[in-house]
Amino acid sequence: MTRLLEFDEVEPDTDCICPGCNARRRARLHAAAVRDGGHAAAHSVRRRAAVLFAAVGTVLGGGAAAAAVPTPSSSTPAPRTPQGEVTGRFGGDPAGGTARLQAVQGITREQIIARAQGWVDQKVPYSMSTYWSDGYRQDCSGYVSMAWGLAASETTWTLPGLADRITKDELQPGDVLIFNNPSNPQAGSHVTIFGGWADAARTSYLAYEQTSPTTTRRTTPYAYWSNSTGYLPYRYKALSPGGTEGGTDPGTGTGTGTGSSSDGTGQGTAFPGADKFGPGRSNEYITRLGQMLVQRGGGRFYSEGPGPTWGEADRKATEAFQLAQGWTGAEADGLPGRDTWDFLVNGKGKNIGGGSPPPPVTPPTPTPPTTPPATGVPAFPGVDRFAPGQSNSYVQQLGEQLVRKGFGRYYSQGPGPRWSESDRLNTRAFQLSLGWSGDEADGYPGPDTWRRLFG
Incomplete structure (x- = not known):
């Protein structure tokens, strides 16, 4: 015999430890706001529901009731990047929400990208339960928390509280793209760090993300490979304006400048940082990269230059050099990292097309600057x-x-x-x-x- 019972669902008791109250408290903790696409039902205090129970003996016989779990729709992708709860450094208890907001410190875009690149270089394994040597959880939201220099490892549901919504056209390196899936709040959500546009049409971008098996940096279709329309762009509230020139990456002790060592050209041999290369970048390091690639057999990729503005020729020549070393996948993405830079400045590895690197050449002494004719030039004001x-x-x-x-x-x-x-x-x-x-x-x-x- 079965019967239909109707009841009012009320707010879960804060002291109750039964599976039902635990499940509802967790669901409400992770539920997205209605304005952000969350389900209104997740925020209602009381709603009418009909529950079909089995025979009276099942109801009254003392057996444990099975908790009802919503079934994700067939269109929901298989989870690839589950995330943990909000935790303090190395998994300790986090401070309260207000305390976390007050603990936020300013950081520049260049520092965010440098910190993100640090995990790429170290190939940090993906995990939602373990913590890297810097104290941050090794999942996607822990990765962003690390890059932003936050006081705790946040989640994709709490990161928006530390950021402002922006538009696609406003995206700049260091901003993030967040997807929160109400059907699967923990395992179905994801976040990536925006590293710059990969093409003029803005159909793809350089994404830094923590995903299985290790941290990666790759060209990604906008806004992501799946659930593209669900990813929303955000900008960290405590972002500091302007860039950095050398200095130290706060919180990691990793220098982002060129260092004091020199290769005889007056330029340091240390890797200047991943943020110096890629779409939209223009600086002296790109010129130097191109010159080194030409010396290693990459001249055919340049119809002119090399020059200070990053172009497709720089990417193709860099990729060719990486492939010549036998590197594949993310290690041959056409964007120079520490290993690529080290091989080039120190004459390691193979040339593009095979062969040994050329012997070191003493560069010519730069011609002292001369004063050009002042025709048409406004007078110097002093x-x-x-x-x-x-x-x-x-x-x-x-x-x-x-x-x-x-x-x-x-x-x-x-x-x-x-x-x-x-x-x-x-x-x-x-x-x-x-x-x-x-x-x-x-x-x-x-x-x-x-x-x-x-x-």
Whole structure:
């Protein structure tokens, strides 16, 4: 005999340890907000439900009742990146939500990408229950927590509380794309770190992600391989404006600058960081990479250059060099990492097309800068116009010309009339592109810098 019983579902008792209350508390903890696509039923305090019980003997006989588990739809993909709960460093108890927000520290985009690349280089194994040497859980949300420098290993459901929703057009390196699946909150959700657009049409991007078997960096269709429309872009609330020049990656002790060692060219041999290479990047390290690749047999990929702006020729030449070493998969993605850079600057491995590396060549001494004709060049206003605390039209004129010449990557906004560190870094990048060094490339424009920039 069966019968239909109707009941009101109420808020689970906080002290009750029965499986039903435990399950409902966990479901409510992970449920997405209604405005973000969550189910309204997950947030209602009371709802009507009909439960069909078996014979009265089953109800009253003292047997353990089986907990009802929602069945995911057939369109839900097989979980690939399950995640753990919010935990403190090395799995300890996390601070409360407000305390975690207050503990958030500022970090730059360059530092986020450098931290993300650190796990790629170390090939950190995927796990939702173990913690890496830096104290962060080795799943997708723990990876983002590490890259953002958070006080705890968050989840894909809690990360949005530390971020602002943005649009696809606003995405920049260090932002993230989050997919939360209400049908499978723990094992069906995922997050990736946006590393930059891979094509002009913005149909694919460089994704840093923690997935089985190890951390990876790969070109990924926007917004992801599956559930593409469900991924939403977010930006970390405590992001610091501007970039970093050398320095140390906070929290890891890993230097992101070029170091003090030199190969005789006046440039350091240390890997400058993965954030220096890829779509949208322009700097002296890309020029140097291309020159080394040409020396190792990659000249056929360049119709002109190499130059400071990253292009498809740089990617193809880098990929060819990586393949020549016998590397495959993510190790031959056309983007230089520490091993690729080490092989190039130290003459290791095989050339593109086979053969041994060429003997070291002493580079020619750079030609001292000369003053070009001043025809059509606006008069230099004087060095006192460009210094901390200065605000005038010449600063803005300088910045706008730097942008026109392709040296505006350090501007998060502007340029404007007030002298800033972004103006200095962009000026220095232009000076370095001329082959200058030392005091000649200090980031402060003199008469020669001015004439060459506007000439």
